[in-house]
Amino acid sequence: MHITHLTTMILAASVVLVGCRSTEDSIMESKSGFTVTDAAGLDIGPVRMITLRNLNGMEVELMELGATVTKVVVPDRNGDPTDVVLGFDTVEEYPEKSQYFGCTVGRVGNRIAYGIFSLDGKAYELAANNGENHLHGGERGFDKCRWSSDPVMTSDGPGVRFTLRSPDGDEGYPGSLDAEVTYVLTESNELVVEMGAVTDAATPVNLVHHTYWNLGGHDSGSILDETLTIAADRYTPIDAGFIPTGELAPVEGTALDFRAPKTIGRDIGAFPENGEDPGGFDHNFCLEGEAGTMREVVRLSDPDTGIVMTIETDQPGLQFYTGNFLNGMTGKGGAVYDKFGGLCLETQTYPDSINRMGEDGWPDVVLRPGEVYRHRMIHRFTTD
Numbered sequence: 001m002h003i004t005h006l007t008t009m010i011l012a013a014s015v016v017l018v019g020c021r022s023t024e025d026s027i028m029e030s031k032s033g034f035t036v037t038d039a040a041g042l043d044i045g046p047v048r049m050i051t052l053r054n055l056n057g058m059e060v061e062l063m064e065l066g067a068t069v070t071k072v073v074v075p076d077r078n079g080d081p082t083d084v085v086l087g088f089d090t091v092e093e094y095p096e097k098s099q100y101f102g103c104t105v106g107r108v109g110n111r112i113a114y115g116i117f118s119l120d121g122k123a124y125e126l127a128a129n130n131g132e133n134h135l136h137g138g139e140r141g142f143d144k145c146r147w148s149s150d151p152v153m154t155s156d157g158p159g160v161r162f163t164l165r166s167p168d169g170d171e172g173y174p175g176s177l178d179a180e181v182t183y184v185l186t187e188s189n190e191l192v193v194e195m196g197a198v199t200d201a202a203t204p205v206n207l208v209h210h211t212y213w214n215l216g217g218h219d220s221g222s223i224l225d226e227t228l229t230i231a232a233d234r235y236t237p238i239d240a241g242f243i244p245t246g247e248l249a250p251v252e253g254t255a256l257d258f259r260a261p262k263t264i265g266r267d268i269g270a271f272p273e274n275g276e277d278p279g280g281f282d283h284n285f286c287l288e289g290e291a292g293t294m295r296e297v298v299r300l301s302d303p304d305t306g307i308v309m310t311i312e313t314d315q316p317g318l319q320f321y322t323g324n325f326l327n328g329m330t331g332k333g334g335a336v337y338d339k340f341g342g343l344c345l346e347t348q349t350y351p352d353s354i355n356r357m358g359e360d361g362w363p364d365v366v367l368r369p370g371e372v373y374r375h376r377m378i379h380r381f382t383t384d
């Protein structure tokens with residue numbers, strides 16, 4: 001099945017023009033002067049930026065480079081607009097300074113041990129771009145590619161569909177993959193992220209959305225006073241290179257127990273800085289409930305703005321990362337992003353799943369011809 005068929009299926013029921021609103025009010029486009037070169041060094045043109053607006057004053061800005069979220073403005077408890085995602089003022093700064101800010105990571109998000117795996121009896125070797133391991137799709141992952149964009153009006157609200165063809169052998173992965181990500185901003189203050197892919201040969205796939213959130217505002221400093229709940233009773237313990245040991249261990253009695261709401265700062269000291277490891281949370285949680293079924297797995301709130309974000313997903317895992325590698329880079333409007341200045345809640349399969357195939361409790365990360373990869377997230381914003 002071609003990927004456009006997937007989209008047609010997903011959107012068929014919902015694509016109608018919203019009666020009383022014109023598309024121009026809710027979807028705005030502009031072109032940045034920044035030009036992306038493709039893997040062969042060819043100029044593939046300027047990057048398009050798209051802004052979505054709903055009737056409640058919520059605004060989401062996206063760009064083609066990396067199918068990236070560059071801005072999410074939500075009203076705080078006093079109704080004041082607050083931009084809750086880290087980012088940069090210019091497109092150029094993303095490839096220069098970004099640590100995967102807001103992007104769509106692929107072909108396989110998170111780590112693959114030593115960048116090697118075998119599939120159907122054949123061995124593959126990928127870039128070791130994170131110490132001796134492979135991270136976030138390699139040297140030129142999907143975050144560094146220019147995706148094509150198509151604005152869409154749905155009955156739920158305005159959106160954009162991004163598509164990307166990753167050729168056979170791209171970053172060492174087998175098979176030609178057609179990937180897509182559709183973002184929709186609903187009139188109920190939700191940012192829906194729907195990822196999909198089809199392939200012409202068996203390949204691992206794990207598309208990951210990598211926004212850095214700070215519900216106090218992107219420029220408000222530390223996220224350690226935010227309160228988090230994660231519906232997970234197990235996690236995947238890791239070695240010094242952040243590779244899972246294979247165990248699925250209980251969170252009970254550890255700093256990783258977020259089953260009841262607690263501030264992020266409360267137990268973060270359990271993971272202190274240690275040599276190359278900056279410390280902080282950077283762990284994969286095994287989410288409760290059935291993979292493939294949408295369920296609410298995260299609740300995050302900020303004490304100052306009162307902004308609350310919940311996440312529903314159909315994925316089995318969640319990487320909770322507290323921006324440990326943020327290094328004081330200058331972001332939007334001159335904001336300084338220091339360690340713990342933002343956090344990522346990356347729904348996913350478990351890291352290194354491709355090397356754990358068939359092991360008890362480990363998700364299947366292989367996509368085969370004729371199958372459709374699907375990954376859905378609903379970020380819902382309210383205040384308390």
Ligand code: GLA
Nearest residue numbers: 099100135282319321325344
């Ligand atoms: C993921 C990883 C982190 C880090 C960030 C990007 O969340 O788990 O270790 O690599 O991406 O800096």
